Amino acid sequence: MTETVAWMAVDWGTSNLRAWGIGASGTVTGSASSEKGMGKLSGVEFPAALAEVAARLDPSGSSLEVLICGMAGARQGWMEAPYLEAPTDLRQLGAGAVRPTMPDGTLTAAILPGVCQKQGGEDVMRGEETQLLGLAVLSPGYGGLVCMPGTHSKWALLDGTRIQRFTTAMTGELFDLLKTHSVLRHSLQGTLDGPGRDEGFSAGAQDGLDAPGDLLGRLFRVRAGALLSGREPDWCAGYLSGLLIGTEIAAHRGQIGAEPVPLIGSAPLCRLYAKVLEMDGASGRTVDATEVVLAGLKAARASME
Amino acid sequence: MTETVAWMAVDWGTSNLRAWGIGASGTVTGSASSEKGMGKLSGVEFPAALAEVAARLDPSGSSLEVLICGMAGARQGWMEAPYLEAPTDLRQLGAGAVRPTMPDGTLTAAILPGVCQKQGGEDVMRGEETQLLGLAVLSPGYGGLVCMPGTHSKWALLDGTRIQRFTTAMTGELFDLLKTHSVLRHSLQGTLDGPGRDEGFSAGAQDGLDAPGDLLGRLFRVRAGALLSGREPDWCAGYLSGLLIGTEIAAHRGQIGAEPVPLIGSAPLCRLYAKVLEMDGASGRTVDATEVVLAGLKAARASME
Numbered sequence: 206m207t208e209t210v211a212w213m214a215v216d217w218g219t220s221n222l223r224a225w226g227i228g229a230s231g232t233v234t235g236s237a238s239s240e241k242g243m244g245k246l247s248g249v250e251f252p253a254a255l256a257e258v259a260a261r262l263d264p265s266g267s268s269l270e271v272l273i274c275g276m277a278g279a280r281q282g283w284m285e286a287p288y289l290e291a292p293t294d295l296r297q298l299g300a301g302a303v304r305p306t307m308p309d310g311t312l313t314a315a316i317l318p319g320v321c322q323k324q325g326g327e328d329v330m331r332g333e334e335t336q337l338l339g340l341a342v343l344s345p346g347y348g349g350l351v352c353m354p355g356t357h358s359k360w361a362l363l364d365g366t367r368i369q370r371f372t373t374a375m376t377g378e379l380f381d382l383l384k385t386h387s388v389l390r391h392s393l394q395g396t397l398d399g400p401g402r403d404e405g406f407s408a409g410a411q412d413g414l415d416a417p418g419d420l421l422g423r424l425f426r427v428r429a430g431a432l433l434s435g436r437e438p439d440w441c442a443g444y445l446s447g448l449l450i451g452t453e454i455a456a457h458r459g460q461i462g463a464e465p466v467p468l469i470g471s472a473p474l475c476r477l478y479a480k481v482l483e484m485d486g487a488s489g490r491t492v493d494a495t496e497v498v499l500a501g502l503k504a505a506r507a508s509m510e
Numbered sequence: 511m512t513e514t515v516a517w518m519a520v521d522w523g524t525s526n527l528r529a530w531g532i533g534a535s536g537t538v539t540g541s542a543s544s545e546k547g548m549g550k551l552s553g554v555e556f557p558a559a560l561a562e563v564a565a566r567l568d569p570s571g572s573s574l575e576v577l578i579c580g581m582a583g584a585r586q587g588w589m590e591a592p593y594l595e596a597p598t599d600l601r602q603l604g605a606g607a608v609r610p611t612m613p614d615g616t617l618t619a620a621i622l623p624g625v626c627q628k629q630g631g632e633d634v635m636r637g638e639e640t641q642l643l644g645l646a647v648l649s650p651g652y653g654g655l656v657c658m659p660g661t662h663s664k665w666a667l668l669d670g671t672r673i674q675r676f677t678t679a680m681t682g683e684l685f686d687l688l689k690t691h692s693v694l695r696h697s698l699q700g701t702l703d704g705p706g707r708d709e710g711f712s713a714g715a716q717d718g719l720d721a722p723g724d725l726l727g728r729l730f731r732v733r734a735g736a737l738l739s740g741r742e743p744d745w746c747a748g749y750l751s752g753l754l755i756g757t758e759i760a761a762h763r764g765q766i767g768a769e770p771v772p773l774i775g776s777a778p779l780c781r782l783y784a785k786v787l788e789m790d791g792a793s794g795r796t797v798d799a800t801e802v803v804l805a806g807l808k809a810a811r812a813s814m815e
Contacts (some may be wrong), residue, residue: 240616304596329738418722418757421761422631422679424680424684426631434632480759
């Protein structure tokens with residue numbers, strides 16, 4: 206028999222939302238997801254999108270508290286949850302939650318804030334801060350950089366539950382833009398996952414690590430390599446990916462310590478980052494993204510009780 | 511009375527073509543342009559596009575020699591003009607010309623080769639090599655870097671008419687991609703040429719000069735600055751432009767000498783590059799792009815006679 210749902214945890218991103226039923230003991234009773242990400246909803250549509258997912262996780266329809274992290278709390282989302290400002294203790298996330306009103310009384314929703322940085326380089330995050338709190342809870346005492354690869358990679362300097370500073374690298378988005386819209390697209394049409402991809406990736410990563418200040422100049426080598434050396438699309442895609450990741454990692458190498466860098470993201474992407482960290486004499490360890498977001502939401506909820 | 515056209519000079523780019531009638535004494539008798547760039551034509555359409563422009567420059571319809579530089583000589587253009595390989599003497603361009611056949615006997619066309627680089631970073635250029643030859647002819651004895659800002663900026667190390675090496679920076683294309691397609695577009699909608707543009711440009715250029723290895727991380731500051739400090743679209747556009755140009759110039763600063771760097775490109779863009787060079791303790795001088803391409807085509811033609 207399934208454990209009763211005591212509350213609901215939600216990670217509400219720009220393109221989709223993921224929700225979990227949590228039992229009284231903290232067990233996950235079930236999960237559900239929806240394509241109704243923040244980017245697709247107007248303000249008034251959030252309650253119905255949430256109710257729809259809740260009905261799947263708890264068909265009994267009993268009243269439930271819901272704790273939400275991510276883009277639902279953005280200014281253009283459901284209800285703005287003002288940023289905490291780094292440096293800050295992520296155990297403060299719960300205290301910063303906002304409570305949008307639901308049209309019926311069944312669900313009670315709270316949205317966690319994101320974190321901003323105003324000194325030492327303006328930056329913002331929404332969603333990642335909850336993953337970072339979860340990581341801090343699951344790896345007590347960890348101090349050092351955490352890397353969260355993705356469309357907009359986040360690099361945060363953690364000291365226990367404290368976030369000291371962070372920065373965003375537009376690596377994933379740039380890869381997609383260049384692949385889809387730039388002159389390099391001509392060299393990236395065809396089979397991108399062929400046998401040349403690994404070799405291209407290593408060459409690009411080495412170039413990025415060796416000359417991070419010359420990214421603008423190295424990008425065009427994808428095109429020149431295709432024209433002059435007949436580089437195939439798989440090699441070119443690997444080179445571009447490696448060049449961008451190598452450049453990103455080189456920008457942080459001065460702050461990478463002896464401990465493996467926790468990598469929070471999709472498993473294939475984390476493997477690529479771990480490989481480049483190793484090429485640079487460091488190392489990474491992949492952390493399950495779902496596990497840390499759940500741990501973060503649980504910790505935030507515990508602080509709100 | 512207009513001087514008789516002795517031959518025709520053509521700069522045939524991807525998006526358009528520009529042509530000049532040249533008199534026996536070297537005077538420009540007239541100019542014409544067409545939207546029929548290489549990128550819009552299939553191989554068989556080049557002769558008619560050329561004849562159309564020639565008829566405007568020389569209505570007499572007498573037989574004419576035409577010397578062409580640029581993308582008409584690309585593999586996907588009219589007829590491939592195989593690259594010269596750098597390092598090379600640009601006075602060799604004429605000897606590398608190819609001669610496509612014209613359907614009627616009125617025009618006799620020759621297309622100059624581009625230049626490629628295989629050692630020390632694969633790269634290619636088509637069109638810029640002719641401008642560089644023109645610059646070398648107009649500034650005899652110049653040795654040092656030449657910067658050609660644009661969609662794909664070229665930086666070439668010249669020693670008289672000899673091109674030692676060169677590299678391409680995808681600066682202009684990246685600006686357009688980020689402005690049009692990336693998450694930064696949200697911060698770049700509205701009046702981009704407002705009074706905040708200069709201030710944003712200076713801030714971005716300084717960031718690029720200070721931390722060229724952190725371009726991926728600095729880009730997102732455009733978005734964060736709009737969210738946190740209410741930066742207006744003009745400031746954001748200036749910051750992005752400055753950041754990219756500052757990063758590009760920083761990558762070359764080790765090779766910039768005491769002499770002003772010749773800047774070949776559009777006047778407004780050259781002014782921005784000159785400003786950032788000055789911020790970095792160097793200087794630039796704008797060179798008229800039409801003047802050098804004409805000088806290059808004339809020098810190449812003289813070598814072919």
